[in-house]
Amino acid sequence: MSGAALLEVEGLSRNFGGLQVASDISLTLRAGDRCALIGPNGAGKTTFVNLVTGVIPPSAGTIRLAGRDVTGLPAAERVRLGLIRSFQVARLFRSMTVREHLELAVLQRDRRTFRLFASVARVAGLAGEVAELLDAMGLGAVASTAVGSLPYGQQRLLEIALAVAMKPKVLILDEPAAGVPHAESQRILDAIDRLPTDLAVLMIEHDMDLVFRFASSIVVLAQGRLLCSGTAAEIAADPQVREVYLGSRADAR
Numbered sequence: 001m002s003g004a005a006l007l008e009v010e011g012l013s014r015n016f017g018g019l020q021v022a023s024d025i026s027l028t029l030r031a032g033d034r035c036a037l038i039g040p041n042g043a044g045k046t047t048f049v050n051l052v053t054g055v056i057p058p059s060a061g062t063i064r065l066a067g068r069d070v071t072g073l074p075a076a077e078r079v080r081l082g083l084i085r086s087f088q089v090a091r092l093f094r095s096m097t098v099r100e101h102l103e104l105a106v107l108q109r110d111r112r113t114f115r116l117f118a119s120v121a122r123v124a125g126l127a128g129e130v131a132e133l134l135d136a137m138g139l140g141a142v143a144s145t146a147v148g149s150l151p152y153g154q155q156r157l158l159e160i161a162l163a164v165a166m167k168p169k170v171l172i173l174d175e176p177a178a179g180v181p182h183a184e185s186q187r188i189l190d191a192i193d194r195l196p197t198d199l200a201v202l203m204i205e206h207d208m209d210l211v212f213r214f215a216s217s218i219v220v221l222a223q224g225r226l227l228c229s230g231t232a233a234e235i236a237a238d239p240q241v242r243e244v245y246l247g248s249r250a251d252a253r
């Protein structure tokens with residue numbers, strides 16, 4: 001049974017001068033979907049995410065979030081409506097603890113209704129919500145650790161936790177395990193497994209082990225176009241994917 005359509009991308013295109021980096025890409029993510037976006041280097045994955053999140057405007061196409069056309073909306077407004085991309089912790093405050101980061105994220109999310117002089121109940125609610133997030137992400141043991149002294153794998157976990165704190169409808173994870181030692185990437189996958197089941201997750205990832213363990217569906221981009229999409233088993237067996245993706249990966253790496 002499929003959930004409600006949360007992200008509907010239709011005919012999305014973008015060129016930089018004469019270079020067509022996204023060509024007529026269409027994609028639907030439903031509640032509960034776990035979709036991986038893959039493709040060789042330069043295929044247009046980052047450009048696609050930048051278009052969807054509003055970092056750059058498309059040349060053509062539409063983007064709907066939970067039924068609402070957001071194509072013309074600024075990035076911050078899309079965030080408010082539930083389209084969240086994982087943060088880069090490196091950009092945040094290295095001396096602040098893990099817990100403080102999550103508290104800030106929750107407060108920022110609630111900014112519109114929350115008055116600075118919070119009621120006791122609100123503060124208690126905040127503590128409870130942050131404790132749940134710490135637990136779900138496997139970060140409880142390092143809650144009081146400054147982010148600057150966290151092992152890299154746990155910094156990446158915090159990035160995901162901060163995104164989840166924003167209460168996404170659609171969560172975009174950009175190479176969540178990049179740079180993380182293989183032995184630690186399992187913890188990241190475990191945390192992703194525990195994400196709320198009703199949100200749609202789109203993961204860009206090069207690590208095929210991770211992709212096949214995470215994804216219920218896979219979308220393959222090549223040269224700015226949607227090459228094919230299907231279940232993990234269908235994509236693994238697709239000779240076109242093997243040639244375009246693995247062939248060019250062998251060239252690039």
Ligand SMILES: Nc1ncnc2c1ncn2[C@@H]1O[C@H](COP(=O)(O)OP(=O)(O)OP(=O)(O)O)[C@@H](O)[C@H]1O
Pocket residue numbers: 016019021039040041042043044045046047048
């Ligand atoms: N601002 C820009 N101006 C011109 N060309 C750009 C710009 N941004 C991206 N490109 C080009 O668009 C193409 C797609 O790049 P993109 O970074 O989206 O690919 P990718 O699939 O994310 O690659 P990777 O896996 O290496 O991160 C590349 O040829 C890139 O050089």
